[in-house]
Amino acid sequence: MSIRIERERCVGCGACVEACPGNLIKFDPDGRAFIRRPEDCWGCASCMKECRSEAIFYYLGADVGGRGALMQVKRDGAISRWIIRGYDGATFTIVVDRKQANKY
Ligand code: SF4
Ligand code: SF4
Numbered sequence: 880m881s882i883r884i885e886r887e888r889c890v891g892c893g894a895c896v897e898a899c900p901g902n903l904i905k906f907d908p909d910g911r912a913f914i915r916r917p918e919d920c921w922g923c924a925s926c927m928k929e930c931r932s933e934a935i936f937y938y939l940g941a942d943v944g945g946r947g948a949l950m951q952v953k954r955d956g957a958i959s960r961w962i963i964r965g966y967d968g969a970t971f972t973i974v975v976d977r978k979q980a981n982k983y
Contacts, residue, residue, distance in 0.1 A: 880922035880940045883949075886911045888934035895926035895935060927952050928959070939963065 884895075884904075891910040904926060905915050912934070914920060927935040931954060939948040946966040953960045961973040 881917040881920040881938055882914055882922075882926060883936045883938065884912050884914060885934045885936065886913070888932050890932050890934075892931065894929040894931070898925040898929040900925065924952075 886907075889911040891906065891912065893906075893912075895912055896904045896906070900923065901919060901921070903914050903916055903919055904912050907913050922937065922940075924937060927937055927950075930952070933951060933953055935951070937950040939950055948963060948965045950961060950963045953962060957976055957978045959975045959977055961975065963971045963973075965971070
C-alpha cells in the first residue's frame with residue numbers, strides 16, 4: 880500500500896509534507912513533492928486528503944480492490960469525492976460531506 884504523486888500536477892504547496900505523520904514526503908530541487916520511501920507508507924491517506932491539486936493517488940491493496948486499483952480525492956468545498964478506479968477501468972465514487980464527518 881502506498882501513494883503516487885503526479886509530478887506535473889503538484890504546485891508545491893507543502894500541504895502533504897505537513898500532513899504526513901511519517902515525514903515521508905519531500906520536495907525535489909524543482910519544488911515538486913515526492914515520496915522518498917514508498918515502502919514505508921502505511922496508507923493513512925492524510926496527504927491525499929490535504930492535496931488541493933488532485934496530485935496524489937493511492938494504490939489500493941488486494942483486500943479492497945487491488946490489482947492496480949487507484950483512489951483519488953477531489954474536493955469541492957465541504958464535499959470530498961473519493962474516486963476509485965478499478966483494474967478494469969470501472970470507477971466508483973464515495974461522496975463525503977466533511978461537515979458531517981462524525982457520521983462516518
Ligand atoms: S498515505 Fe499517510 S503515510 Fe503514506 S505518504 Fe501519505 S500521509 Fe504519509
Ligand atoms: S499537497 Fe499536492 S500540490 Fe501540494 S505539495 Fe503535496 S502533492 Fe504537491
